[in-house]
Amino acid sequence: MFVCPTCSARYPAEEPHWRCTCGSYLNWERPVRFDRDSIVRNDYSIWRYRHVLALAPGKEPVSLGEGWTPIVSVDWHGREILFKLDYLCPSGSFKDRGTAVLVSKLKAWGIEEVVEDSSGNAGASLAMYTARSGINCTIYAPASASRGKLVQIALAGARLVLVPGSREDTVQAVLKAAESTFYASHNLSPLFLEGIKTLALELAEQLGWEAPESIIIPVGNGSLALGLAAGFKLLQDAGLVSRLPRLIAVQSAACAPLAAAFNAGRDEPSPITKGLTMAEGIASKAPPRGREVLAAVRTSGGAFVTVTEEEITAAIVELAEKGLYVEPTSATAAAAFTKLTAEGYIRPGGQVVAVLTGSGLKATDKLAELFAAKLPL
Ligand SMILES: [Zn+2]
Known part of the structure; x- marks a missing residue:
């Protein structure tokens, strides 16, 4: 419903x-009620939790094996942090969790054609899953998006429409197209969030049915925050975890409408003037579900933190030197961990997970530019 x-x-x-x-x-x-006995034990994808996903019994999911990604422990300036490598999902982004559920539902509805707008990752993910399902797809993307993501969209067979100007100009263009086609929006569809909640279920299962003390996540429109909050609530209602994790939401200092609102005690995203940031995946000036995201982070006892371009740049290199090649948006989570441990907000002893959301391979063109002076190329 x-x-x-x-x-x-x-x-x-x-x-x-x-x-x-x-x-x-x-x-x-x-x-729905989460039930450990209903887990599909031999399915190592999000569909092992099918009993709480929004797909009617008897309907086949559209899947590329998304989910069940590794957790690795890393020593970070003398402190342990657990990185959840969700960039190892099939399209190279955590968004496949949400896309798989959304496209499965589109297929069940008999939808044959969709439009979507994206700074890259959601579009690339949707292009791959609509290719898998035989649904025609048109993606509107900012002309400035990473080429790796645009190539991925086009090669998957989606029609790619590049929109000059800001991310907001892309939204206006897709809304026009949506007047005559189904808008498979990852920012608006609640079915996308249904898929993201599997990240909470999976984390708890992988950590031995317990919630970590804190989870650090990049936040633009906030699907990760809302999905994690919904998933851990299911686990708490089922008596499987004793506490909810603190959600630590990270925004780029150049585009932080939610952090500004949170820190001022407001319930709605603050109006901001958006600056340039390399964290393109979270550069959302006016997140549609902002009110819900602020409430979810407050309920968790968590916080919002902003990181600068310099802090993101340093975190990209540190992660890569530990074998974790991620895009700038993902590196914001590691940058926030550095900052919050230095400030004493994250104290020794508590288990901290940071979600690495997108692969560096998608942003190689931008990374090459950023580190041109450092590379022997
Ligand atoms: Zn209404």
């Missing part, structure tokens, strides 16, 4: 919707 958080309208799950007639995004409501 889709439910509108603004006007309370309800729509049946069998009907395709991407927003309410009042213009608001929709939320997904389905009473």
